[in-house]
Amino acid sequence: MKHLPKHLQPRYRYLAVGIESWPDATVDRRGFQRALWDETRALLGDPGSAAVDPSVLQFDREGSVGRAIVRVRRGTVDRARAALACIDAIDGDPVGLRVRGASGTVRACEEKYLGGPPEPSEERTVVYQRQERTATARSPRVDVRQGDAFLGVTEFDCETPNRDAEIGENHESDRD
Known part of the structure; x- marks a missing residue:
């Protein structure tokens, strides 16, 4: 199967997300992805959710703090931020999410917004x-x-x- 020409390939933006929860919370990548899909669908509907196409690329959590990189389609960053703002619990555990920034590449997202280890606890x-x-x-x-x-x-x-x-x-x- 041939690849699409570069001008027809989908373009993405990457959001750096900070995650904060109680120390005994059981927040994992799968639960975060599920909560992201559910809130995007609830806020934007099925067509809007498909247009944003949110996907968790990286997820790291130590103690009560964590961080993730979420991939969304270019031009839908504002809608993705709104959906992330709607997430208040993951698998029944309350969480706080903060979008630290958006970037055009995963590497730039890591270096600019997620540099260094998470806060020690x-x-x-x-x-x-x-x-x-x-x-x-x-x-x-x-x-x-x-x-x-x-x-x-x-x-x-x-x-x-x-x-x-x-x-x-x-x-x-x-x-x-």
């Missing part, structure tokens, strides 16, 4: 509302575990317990 114990709790921290955001769910706060809302100071105070009082 760490598990640590924090004091929130006068109670020690486990949390996932990504400066300046902190996701505090509250029962079986998470609560999003900032570093200013919580403190790191200073156990060394408590131990030192106990030893000083023993000396008196």
Whole structure:
């Protein structure tokens, strides 16, 4: 089968998408693709969805942050951004999506908008509302575990317990 001449081949644009979710969310590439198709179809209808033709090319997620590259047809970037803005949950887990930018090639999209590793996150114990709790921290955001769910706060809302100071105070009082 012969290839189409270059002037008849479809032209694409690539969207860099930042993904944020709770640390215990199970967001994967397949679920993201399904949510993207569903929201595009719900917003634009079947003909509009076929014109945009959204496809997830790359998907990477570590902890509660991730990133993806979505391919759409040229001239439909605004409609694809609108469909991405409609996604508020993937497989029942709430997510936040942010389109970082659009590019004409995958390589330019990676270099310009997805350069470097995702934000590092760490598990640590924090004091929130006068109670020690486990949390996932990504400066300046902190996701505090509250029962079986998470609560999003900032570093200013919580403190790191200073156990060394408590131990030192106990030893000083023993000396008196």
